Amino acid sequence: MAKPDLVAPGSRIVSLNDDGSYLANARQADLVAGTHGNAPFLHLTLSGTSMAAPEVTGVVARMPQADPGLTPNGVKALSSVRPPSTRMRTTSRRARAS
Numbered sequence: 001m002a003k004p005d006l007v008a009p010g011s012r013i014v015s016l017n018d019d020g021s022y023l024a025n026a027r028q029a030d031l032v033a034g035t036h037g038n039a040p041f042l043h044l045t046l047s048g049t050s051m052a053a054p055e056v057t058g059v060v061a062r063m064p065q066a067d068p069g070l071t072p073n074g075v076k077a078l079s080s081v082r083p084p085s086t087r088m089r090t091t092s093r094r095a096r097a098s
Contacts, residue, residue, distance in 0.1 A: 006079050010052030012045040 014032055017024055023044060024031065034042025060079060064070045070078075 005076060006056065007049070008052040008056040009047075009049060010055070011047050013047065013051040013055070014043050014045050015051065017041050017044040 012030075017031060019041065023046075024041065027044065027046075030044045030046065031041040032043040032045060033040065056079075060075060063075050063078065067074075
């Protein structure tokens with residue numbers, strides 16, 4: 001089984017809504033009121049990796065623009081760096097305070 005090189009879970013990412021669509025009807029709690037237009041709910045929130053993919057793709061595409069010397073392996077290495085978990089940061093803050 002292949003493992004993913006990058007995991008980017010999306011949580012409540014706001015996207016466009018197609019009023020009257022299956023999602024609009026099935027997930028009414030996720031509808032977000034729009035600020036303009038004729039439809040009362042122009043946006044909805046969804047979660048999952050498919051919602052995070054465009055964001056991650058944009059970031060990865062901009063990395064070589066920010067550093068033209070960055071190689072594809074360099075982009076992969078930087079994208080695969082895992083930040084410390086919240087629990088680890090909280091623990092280290094407590095340790096510094098004592």
